[in-house]
Amino acid sequence: MNLWLIPAFPLLGFLLNGLFGRRFSKPLINLIAVGSVMLSFLWVLKTLNGLYPIEQPHLEHYFTWIQSGSLNISVDFGVDRLTAVFLLIVTGVGLLIHTYAMGYMEHEGGYYRFFAYLNLFMFFMLTLVLAHNYLLLFVGWEGVGLCSYLLIGFYFLEKFATDAGNKAFIVNRIGDFGFSLGAFLIFKQFGSLDFTQVFEGANKMPVENSFGLMTGICLLLLLGATGKSAQIPLYVWLPDAMAGPTPVSALIHAATMVTAGVYMVARSSALFLHAPIAMDTVAVIGLATAFLAATIGLTQFDIKKVFAYSTVSQLGYMFLGCGVGAFSAGIFHVMTHAFFKALLFLGAGAVIHGLSGEQDLRKMGGLAKYMPITCATLAAASLAIAGVPFLSGAASKDLILEAAYQHAPWMYWVAVFTAGLTAFYVWRAWFMAFTGEYRGKKQDEHADAGHGHGGHGHGQPHESPFVMTGPLIALALLSLGGGFLSVTKWLEPMFALHEEAVPFMIRLMPAVMAFGGIFLAFVFYYLKPGLADSFAGAFGGLYRLVFDKYRIDEFYNAVVVEPVIQGSRTVLWKGVDAGGIDGAVNGLGRLSRGTGSILRLMQSGSIRAYAAWVVFGSVLVILAIGVAGGLR
Amino acid sequence: MTPFFFIILAGFAVFCAISLVSQTHPIASALSLVGVMGALAVLYLQLGAEFIAAAQMIVYAGAIMVLFVFVIMLLNAGAEQEARRVSRLARFTGMLLMAVFLGIISLTIQAQFPKMGGVTFGAWVGGTAQEIGVLLFTTYLLPFEVTSVLILIALVGAIVLARKEI
C-alpha cells in the first residue's frame, strides 16, 4: 500500500521549496506546495479505497530505528479506522487551506518559506497520525510543534510574533516533558512502545480504581495533551499564536495540530479506560477549559482572538467527550470542528484581507454588502458552531453532551451553558462584522494597522479572489452537511458508544441554548448596539477581569517566568557560568601564568647560574641513585 | 715501583689540575691541562691501556689542546681581571672546605672499594691496538660508523660557525 508516500509528498515539497524556492517563480512554488498536498490527499483516497472497510489495522514495517538492549523501536506506519478519519481531515482540510493560502499570501514576503514550512508541517502531522508507536508519534508531535513555532514567528521582524512563537514552543515543551515521562513509564511497564503490544498488555491489566501506575501514565500523557491541545493549564500559547498568518491559524491552530492531543488520548483509550481517575481528570479539564475560554471569548475585540478562544473552548469539548468515555464522539467533533473552525478562520482571513489588515471588530461593520460570499460562508460556520440542529456542529456536540449527561449530570449542565455562550460570542462576532454601518477607515487612508498582513492599500473593503473564496464555499458545504457523516458508526469497532435513552428535555436543551444564544447576540449587536457596552459598564470589575483573560498570563509570568528568568540570571548565568565555569577556566589560566611568572625568574641569563644548577641537579640525581640502592 | 710512580704522577696531575683552576691567564691554564693529560697518559700505560694512552697523547694533548691554544692566541685573551674582591679569609676557608670535601670523597671511595686488588704495571696487557681494533669493527661497528657521522657534523658546524659574515 506504500503508506510512506502519504507523508513523503509534502516532505518532497518542503525540500524543493525550502532549498530552491528562492529562485522559483510564484506559480512554481504554488504548484509544488499545493500539488504535493494534492498528491498526498489522492494517495490517501486510494489507500483508503483499497483498504476499505479496514476491519483490521493495516501495518507496514519499514526499518528498525533503535535497537538498544531491550528497547526496540522500528518505523512502522499503521492505518486503522481512527487513522483514516484523521488522514482525511489532515489532507483534505489541509489541501483547502493550502489553496486558500495561495491567495492570502500573495503580497507577502518570504512566500516560498511559508509554503516550505507548511509542507513540513503536513509531513510531521501525517507522521504523527500514521505512527504505530509512541516514539514515532512523538517525532511527529515535536515536529508539528517546531513548525508551529516557525510559522507563528513567520513575520520574524515583529517582536511580538517571535515572542508568541517562543511562548508556543516553550509551553509545548512543558507538555512534552509530561509526554516523555509517560512514554518512559509505558516502556517500563509494558516493555515496548509499539501500540499493538502496549494495548494488548494494557487490556490484560485490571481497571485501576485508585491512584496507581496506569493513572500516573495517563495523567502524564494528559499533561502532554494539554500542552499540544491548549487545555488548562497550558492553553496560554494559543491566543498569542494568532500573530501568525491566518492560514496558519486555520490549519495548525484549529484543524490539525491542536487536535493531536485529542488523537493521542483517543489512541491511548486502552490505557485511559483502565484508569478512571485519569478519565475524570480529562473530562474535568476539558469542561473547565471549555467554560473558561468561552467566557473570555465573549469580551475580545480582535476577531482572530475570538476564534482562538473558541478553538480552546471546542477542544475542551473534545476532551470532555473523551473523558466521559465517548471517544468516537470526541473524534467526530474533531472532524466537524475542523470544518467549521477552519472556515471561521479562513473567513476571518478573508475579512482581514479585504480590509487590508484590520482585525478589530469595532472597526468593522456592514461588510455584508462588500463581501457577500464571505458573509454567507461565515454565517454557515457560525450556525454550525452554535449547534443549530442537523448541522455538523450540533451532531457531534450533542453526542458529547448526551454522553456527559450519562456520566455526570452536572457536567452536562455546565457544558450546555457553555454551548449557549458559544453561540452568543460567535454570532456577536458575525453581527459586529457584517451588519450595521461600516465603522472602519475609508478609501483615502492606507490601512497598515493590524497584525502582520501587509495592506495593499485598496482602502475599500472588497471581496477576496476565487482562490480564497473557493475553499470557503467547500468548507461551508462540509460544515452544513458534515453532520450526516456517521463517524461514530465508523469508529464503533474501536470505541463502543453506549447509547442510552436520555430524557427528551435533555436532548432538546442544546438546540434551545443555540437559538437562545443567537437571539441574544442579535439583540445586543443588531437591534440595540449600545446595550452591550452598558452591560459591560454595569459589571465593570468582572468585565475587566474577563477581558484581561483572568490575568492568567500575568499570573504565569509572575509565578513561573520571572522566577525562572531571575534564577537563571543570578544563579545559572552569574553564578555557575560566569563565576564557576569561567572562573575555573580563567583561574586555571591565571594559575598557569602565576606559576610561569615565578618559574621564569630562574631564567636569569647568567650562564654560571645555569652551570651551578646543572651541578646541583646532577648531585641530587647521584644521591637519589645512591639512596635507592645503586643501579644494580 | 708502580706505587712510587703512581704517587708522583697522581701528585703531578692534581697539582696541574689545581693550577688549571686557579691560574689567571688562559694560556697557563691550557698548559696545565696538557700536564694533566700527560700524567693521565702514563697512568693509562700503568693500567695496561697502551692504545688509549697513545691516543690520549696524540689526539687530546696533541690536537685538542693545540686547538685551544690557537684559539686563545687568536682571541688575544689576556689575564683575567680580578673583578671580585674575595677576602683572604673567604679564600682560605674555601680551600680548606675543598680539601675536606675531597678527603670525604676519598674515604668514601676507600670504604666502598676496599679490596679490589691491586694494579701492577704489566699485569695485564689487554689494551693492544689489535684487540681494540677487533672489537671496534665487530661488536661496536655501529657506534664507530655513527661516530664518523658525528665528526662530519662537527666539521661542517665548525666551518659554518667560523665564517666571516655571521
Add this chain to the structure above:
Amino acid sequence: MPALPFPDSVPLSWYLILSAVLFCLGIAGFVYRRNVITVFMSIELMLNAVNLTFITFSYKLKHIDGHIFAFFVMVVAAAEAAVGLAIILTVFKNRHTLLIDEVNTLKW
C-alpha cells in the same frame, strides 16, 4: 695511608680516588671561573677524569670494553671542542668579550 696488600701494586681504589679528585676540581673550575675558555678546559678535565675511571674498571674486569668507551669519549670530546670553540669565536666576534657573565641577555 693504609698498608699495601702487595708491595708492588697500587690499590685500585686509589685510581678511583684520583679520578674523583680531578672530577671535583673540574667542577670547581667550571662553576668558579669567568673566562669562557677556562670553563671549557675545566670540562675537558672532567672528561679526562671519567676516562680514567673507565680504564680502571676495564683493568679490574679484564674487559676491553672500557677502553672502547674511553675511545668514544675522546672522539666526542674532540668534536665538542671543535664546535664549542667555533661558537666561542662567534660570540667573541659579536660581544667582544670572553667573560660569560656578560653574555646574559637570554633572560626573562
